Amino acid sequence: MADPADTRDAILLAPIERTGRGFYWAVAILSLGVLWGAVAYAVQLDGGLGVTGLHQPVSWGFYVTNFVFFIGISHAGTLISAILRLSRAEWRRPITRMAEVITVMVLFIGAGQILVDLGRPDRVMNVIRHGRYQSPLLWDATSISAYLTASLVYLWLPMIPDIAILRDRLGKRKFFYTVLALGWQGTERQHKVLNRAIAVMAVLVIPIAVSVHTVVSFVFSMTLQPMWHSTIFGPYFVVGAIFSGIAALIVAMLIFRKAYGLQGYLRPIHFRYLGQLLLVMALLWFYFTFTEYLTGYYGGEVEEMKVFWGKFWGPFSLFFWGMVLANFVIPLFCLVRLERRTIGKVLTASLSVIVGMWLERFIIVVPTLSYPRLPFPEGIYWPTWVEWGETAASFALFALFYLLFTKVFPIISIWEIQEGREVGLKEVEERLLTYLPDTVEPEFTPVDRGG
Amino acid sequence: MALWGMVIDLDRCTGCQACVMACKAENNVPAVGPKEASRERIISWMQVLTEEDKEHPDGKLRFLPRPCLHCDDPPCTKVCPVYATYRDPEGIVAQIYARCIGCRFCMAACPYNAKYFNWHTYQKEGPGQNPDVSVRQKGIVEKCTFCHHRLQKARERALAEHREIEPGEYVPACAEACPARAIVFGDLSDPSSEVSKLARSPRAFRLQEELGTKPKVIYLTEGEARG
Amino acid sequence: MDRPHPLPDRTVKILQWAMAGGFILFVGAIVTWIIHLIRTAWWLRDVPSASIGISLVAIPVFLVLLGVVLYVFWGLLTDRSER
């Protein structure tokens, strides 16, 4: 069915075929950010973690915040795409690829944060040689590697038909595409195999994704520390992760929509649906935050309250209330009515949520460490240029990876769009009919995309 | 098997910091210098914490020497991803410096902030150091070991003389130095040892007892014994 | 399907199967690693139950992943030769 002659979707191949000046500018700017991080890391390797603003007792700061944040963003992707796929939401077709790419790219960045955070990165192999499963860090290692593997597979499988198109249409990188296309010819059996595999992956990837952010939260909640030692941290982190993931996805979609002229594919309705999803997550996030803080406050345990007030009125209040504003108030205002100026509102909300979720991760990691239980001097943490550099570089590197990906693979799944046109329409109609009371029960036909 | 523990009598502690300095000399703990100190990076395995009675503005000042508490159920060893810190069979929470990857998870998990990080290379090997204790490199976590090397030496000595370790033969540097005799060290598994007796005192309490970490450093409250 | 397709040469085939092999190796390595961690924990009496518990979930997950991937490799690559 992937008719090579079909030129309706030629625009999706355009970025791979041609490269404009904007691309080089973008790469140059992003490379500068990455360079900053590289210099910062070199300085850190040479001088030790002392070049950061970390100290006793705030021994975790930006890096761990970034770790949690990026791993959170990774939920954008695979999880959303898997849920949409499983729920047969037809509007998913132009979105899934973008989401899946985010996941894979950002997982690398997130896992990298841990490496940057290590005092002795040269000994990282000790985790392999001497790892112990009592430590939540090992749970993270296992869970993230499973998620990364699954996400890669889940990114690659639905891309095979597109790679075949590239192999057949594109002049360049033929060998590369040939190998990756796995001899895809679009036969019925191949379709069946692929669809079955994708379906299994979609089911498999959801628990893995949930597990990832649950065990990331366990890094904190397994300790006895005030405002960390909480049972709802698992779901709280997962909700936050999906929340920030959707926001990141929306921003990515909007950027590429503009850059690659994909307005025809990514239409306001997509953003409206995603905006509504974002709104739901904002409410859910608020619910969790409220529950989390209320339980702490109501219990009134002394150590807990030290941290609590530190966040509420203390030195972290700016971050805390900033987080509430960015994660709840702004999205709420932007997303309640989306009929008009959908794109602008959704973009504002998404950017706000990205900032807000980063603040949320920060406000979880740092204040607890800043208020030791014993009468130590309370430590205020402020990062140095090194941490800013690493953070900037992380964002830049992520964007750069993403950008480079779009130059090699189509960022919107061509065959799925085509499938939507050819099969989806009919199928939806049939499915819709089965929902209605006054129609004759049609014979149920399993989705057969082979046609 | 012995279970090493310590009792610190807060009624006697004068906050002089002899224990702190004795520890630094014994364990090659570096002074980090003015710049690093102002960044809150002083390494002090034994640290005297001060608490002011805020209720009464001119009220009491309390001193609390805090070594590693060598919890029987240590939150730090649980979270270590590489077995660089563990509780040994005699109850000492040990550190393996050559193993540590510097993730600082144990620092975050310790409710007593007993762990310290080498943010920079603070010292090289040099004269005046104790050769029984390795000089730590940058990027790793360190903490009080109850002067574990002293136990090893005492054990070797006892072994060579075909006898058991005698009470008082193994004492950490802080307890040895304390001019107010506030620190008592010994075997908690021996009910007749001085630490065991003191640990049963009505004045005895443990830090953050409610956390269930079961510290083996036991404190005696200030003032006279209550019933 | 209208256009004749050049037959994939041997290198492509080898590489594709090598990818499958690489994946087997990767999952094998992870499983070996997890078993190694169980063994270490056992020796050191360092909460082996935690390792075993996690391995009970982690190993099957990786094996399922391996299964899916191999299924795809097998399904797509062998299909062509049938035609």
Add this chain to the structure above:
Amino acid sequence: MRVTRRTFLQVLGGTAGAAALARGQLTTTEQAGQNLERWATPEEVGVPSLCQQCPGGCGILVRTLDGEVAGISGNALHPINRGALCPKAFGGLQLLYDPHRLKGPMARDGKHGALRPIAWEEALRLATQRLAELRQQGLSHTVAILGGQYRGYRDTLWKRFAEAYGTPNYIRVRCLAPEHPALTHRLMQGVEAPLGYDLAQARLILSFGAGLLESWLGPVHGSLAFANLRSAGDRPRGRLIHVDPRRSQTAAKADRWVPIIPGTDGILALGLANALIRERLYDHEFVETHTFGFEDWVDETGQRHTGFKNLVLREYGLITVSRATGVPVKTILEVARDLATIKPAVVIGERGPSYGPDDLHTRMAIHSLNALVGNIGVPGGLMIQGDLPLTPLPPVAQDLAAKRGGARPRIDGAGLGEYLLVSDAPQALPERMLSRDPYPVNALFLFASNPLANHPAKEAFAKAMEQVPLVVSFSPFLDESSALADLILPDHTYLERWQDDQVTHLAGFTCFSLAQAAATPRHDTRNTADVVLQIAKTLGGSIAKSLPWKTFEALLHEGAQGLYEAGRGYVVSVHAEESLRKILERQGYWAPEFKTYDEFWQALLKRGAWWDPTSLPVGRNALLRTPSGKFEFYSTSLKRWVDEATKREGKTGPFVTALGGQDRGDLLFLPAVAISPAQEAEAFPLRLITYRLVTRPLGGGKNQPWLLEQPAVHVKTSWENWVEVHPETGAKLGISDGDWVWVESAKGRIRLRAKLYSGTRRDVVQIPLFGGKGPNPNDLIANEADLFRGFGLLNTTRVRIGKA
């Protein structure tokens, strides 16, 4: 060898952990490593030595590995500290290994040239030549030796040298002169030997600002006594009451802290006396039979004199005292009752910086409390120090030049005029040196002293030093003073030299500590004691004859023989053995432990000290040596001095004027402290108190990073000095914690970081004598001396502070 071993340890995995991990599966490399470790274990020797970081006199055990120092611990046998140490002791390691130590002798090219390294022979020749020249010119008295805080045979040596060479100017700078009894004790008890306090047995210690736990007679000894006061066995818990404007560590640990208006301690003591007398709580038996001047009395001329009792009852009513001192009446009464009812009780207030302008009468007032509760000459009270039975040295041979020079008046004026009762008056030194009164100084020797860092008139001192043609420093470090010296003959640090210590100011027992060099000298330095001996030898004649010993070690060897031959006392040993000996001795048995002096000497070196715990003359007769044989509330000896001075100098002579003039009448000889109306100084509304930190070693400890990094626990601070301000005072002045402030006195101003500390009075700011880099409170303090002790008035300066 050491390095190899440690490297191996690191390969193995650092510490303990490696072995545990590898249990049951030692690889061959690891096995080899362990073998190597065993094989490479260096020879470990514990050398007894003496801590010289403060005058406390603690015995230490220096851990050496193949001769290299690897640690310091307390000498468990030493009677002063019994194995315990204070934080300063460990700084000794960093002192020894200070990378900035002088590597050898230095000489300056011309008066303003640069210092350059020089050979010892050359350096000694330079010094000796100059000394010989001056002596030849009849100017031997123009050589001044400024000695710091040390005692024992090094003091003996310098004293003999000064005497034989012919200069009266051997001037000591120190706040503690252990070989002299406190002036108060001399005036009221007539004793000629220092007093001891039986802190170990006291159940109540009432301290007037004496930093028992920080700085008083040695913090370790004080802390051990304090520990003893705390729950120990079956005895009831003792009480510590501390009177201090500042919540010091001692105040924080005291059962009761009595905050007081600075300088009014004497008035409070008299208020306590009032309460004791009014409530009839004083020791009637002691007061009636053993004191003089308590009741009103009539002298031989028939003149009526007011007694202490009526003075106190009339002038120091509780409300008056309470108003003057800021201590509530209730507190005064409660403290007085404690003092009278808890036995044995001891009142301390002897040492430490002066209380205020009328220091003498303040101290007399405090000391009279000891008489009122009758704890003189009883266990747990005041005792007299025994003498050390050291070999008497031959008298100094003085030739004509020496006699002539030694007879000249001292450059600092000590022993004359207003400084009549003072043995040293370093405060007066810079001014007199500058005015060349009564003669110019031609050579200045600085031994264990650094006046340019510590002298309140350091600018004047520096100027005075400029005028001295030859300044010789013996400092092992290039400190402020040696940086201006013409010749530096660096001493060993204390771990590298032979030395002794004669602790004669503590708990009553006599103690002689001996130390051989624990470490081989790290640099080309020499023990100053040996250098003095060599200079004497080169100078020849009667000087060489007076100092005939080849080395300092020989002098120590000769001196300690007296201990062996005394037929009493012991080389310190383990506690059980000592207890047995004590019991035997009480029954009249004393058996020598050693057959020969050589054995004795070897044991002394190995164990570190000799002491005599039993032969304490604790009887009251030994303690009451006044003409009347009684404790004198009315000091007849002070009266005699005043009468003599009046006869000599007239009524307006400097000594009488300094005392406050004859017009005070009897009050001059009684412990009467004038109650001055509260002064409102507008320009300088706050009073400055300086104090000594327990972490501050002699010489400031600039080269001891451990101590500088964690100097105190009551405020959060590191590496820099600070000023303590009460939070309310801070709020009033808009100063918050950690702000930079200017502290300004009439003399000058310094910039410090403010620390809000509630243990400060609202009208006081406190600056510790920090010793590290940066400004020093001495820059604020006027160069005033307490005329009776010769020590600077450190706590009378008024200041103002403001945000910098």
